[in-house]
Amino acid sequence: MLNFSRWAVAAILLPLVIGILCAVPSFLPDSAAEKLPRFMQTRVNLGLDLSGGSHLLLEASTQDVAKQRLTNMEEQVRTELRRGDPKIAVGDISSRDGKLSFMVRNPAQVDAAVERIRPLTQGAGLTGQRDFNVEVVNSSTIVITPTDAGINNAVKSAMEVATEVIRKRIDEMGTREPTIQQQGDNRIVVQVPGLQNPKALKDLLGQTAKLEFKLVDVNANPAEVAQGRAPVGSEVLPYPDNPSRVPVIAVKRQVMVSGEDLTDATQGYDQNNQAIVNIRFNGSGGRKFGQVTSQNVNRPFAIILDGKVLSAPNINEPILGGSAQISGNFTVESANQLAIALRSGKLPVALTVVEERTVGPQLGADSIRAGLIASLIAVVAVAAFMFFSYGRFGVYANIAVTINVLVILGVMGILGATLTLPGIAGFVLTIGTAVDANVLIYERIREERRRGRGVVQAIEYGYKEASRTIFEANVTHAIAGGIMLALGSGPIKGFAIVLLIGIATSVYTAVTFTRVLAAWWLRTKRPTEINI
């Protein structure tokens, strides 16, 4: 047990040396660390509570996605049956309880209608299921029900797109090293370090940025519109900045051009020095826009963002160049934000912030300083206590603990783990528990000496008997840590990571490493008495 060959010693020391080397970059200033080769880029990431910044948890409503899909389906069905050849007349279209149902006027055409609708559905999942079920009830009513697999697919792809859109928007803001991750089925975690005021970020993420241009229905009866009723083919939309003081306006249902046809959006100013957003359409968008504006000169059109009318300017002349301006009571900041949102595309689903944690950089810096001071004092206090209790062996334990702290940092760097404030607490606690293994061994050695064993035998038995106990105690401890890691969120996870790495490394340094030191001392000094 106490005889180590040269190779064994080298094998034991090698991982420790690697671990310590990986910890080095964490202590270097940014500029020096960046010059290191790639494999040495093992700096520990600081959590937002230490670096300052914002953590946002965004949630998409799955119901919204389902509802939107049904609306799209309705649109597709209408187009397919009414415009196709032969035309199939339908009525009573309703989407209730998440189902779409309608009646085919001519019962003879029911089968033909089903034949035409089927191709609109798509395969979902691996089981050969479709994303919609099409059924005929009461011989003339067709019911289209979305399947679970279909909804799941839709949510999944909506979330993928949403994550991408959010990434683009945050990149456009010029933020440093944001983390954007999907979590669970319908959530996205956004972490942005070093942001003083996350209001702008939240405003930006809160916008769906669905842009539409529609003609204003000038024939609608203003009194009816004010009560929320619109003529057939039109709809009433909110218009908060309406010059006529009525906060609503009637617009045609048909979309002239939408945000999908944009190629660029930038913030600019109009002739009155008012902030606006300049937009540029792609080829087909420009053509459509030109065509509609030529046919509707001297009539107003509405610029609609996320279901709200921003402004309803008059078409003074056909707009043919493929570019246009969005006006509407903007500040420079809000115009800039809208431009970013439009450039990065619309979110396929609205997101709400369900959790936010923001830490100012000052508090983060204070926390790091306090954590470092506390850790240093803890190390010194524990080290002194160990030295006065176990003498030479206490020193061995102290060397082991110091190495252990460095190796934990190194391992965290290798794994790309994040150090949080509770993580620092985990560190301090690990310092305390790491010496526990040594205490177990040394107390056992004392005991064996009292029982009359010789020096070498007492040390050998001490390590052997205590190792088993240490193993079992640490396995149970790791169970608690593993559960924290699996179930915990945010701060708990940060703590659990340090704890688990600490359990693994502390067993190694406290048992294996100190044994090498003890063996080396025994071999070189051949002591006949130990002061322990």
Next chain:
Amino acid sequence: MKLLKLVPDNTNIGFVKLRHWAFALTALLTVLAVGATLHRGLNLGVDFVGGLMIEARFQQPPQLDKVRTTVDRLGVGDGSLQQFGDPRTVQIRLPLPEQGGAGAANAIVEKARKAMTAEFPGVTFSRYDTVSGKVSGELIQNGVLAVMLAVIGIAIFSWFRYEWQFGISTFVAIMHDVLMTLGFFAITQLEFDLNIVAAVLTIVGYSINDKMVIDDRIRENMRKYRKMDMKSLIDLSVNETLPRTVMTSVTIMLALGALLLFGGHVLRGFTAAMMLGIVVGTYSSVYVSSSLLITLGLTPQAGERKERKSIAAQAERVGPRDDGARP
């Protein structure tokens, strides 16, 4: 150099004899802790009840009354103030509007910032958290689940590893530790947030560590001294491991003490919970869990049966030694 020994050699304290007193005291304290938790309730943080928490740092120590009126004037619902340690830092808690999501919470923060800056120039919001009711519900569920799973998982581990009596006694002792910690938070009304759940889980981990060491020694002695009666055997084991139990508790208390005094206010509740947990956990290891084994009817023969039964135990067994070394 004369080395420091906190516990003299060869102690022989009759812990088992004291067990009825210890059980009564433990039961009483546990009932008190549970009573306090039920009666006063925990001061749950926004993590668990949802809402908005703003930590404001002032240039000068502010008058709390003035801060309170400023908050009340916002008209966004019942606010509560809390201060810890640093007189320049005040924690303001506000309810979150039911509707409106991010925009509404944003608006409140901005409103509060404006009102506070007008009243107290130079004030900064050093951090703020908003947690919606839905997320806080999930967090509370996960927290409770994590603690329960940890306790049960560990109890099952020690049941498989040793005897069923060990599983039950550790389970009881750890539940005691957890309940005492809850009681502490109910009585002090310190804020109970996500960090404290991590602290409770650590207490569970530490406490089980402590009990494992003693249990392991009991098992070792059961093999070594087959004829010894259970009471003296447990007393012997607890006394043998007593120096280690005390040493480890003291080292961890040293480390935590440093954290409590110098670690900054954010971690203060966390550290306080841990320190209490170490004291309670050490107490329950020494006085409760090992003595409980007798009440549960553990016999020295149980160890032999298990050894014969399980091949795995055979493989790892450290054989009984009888080499003349006697305590």
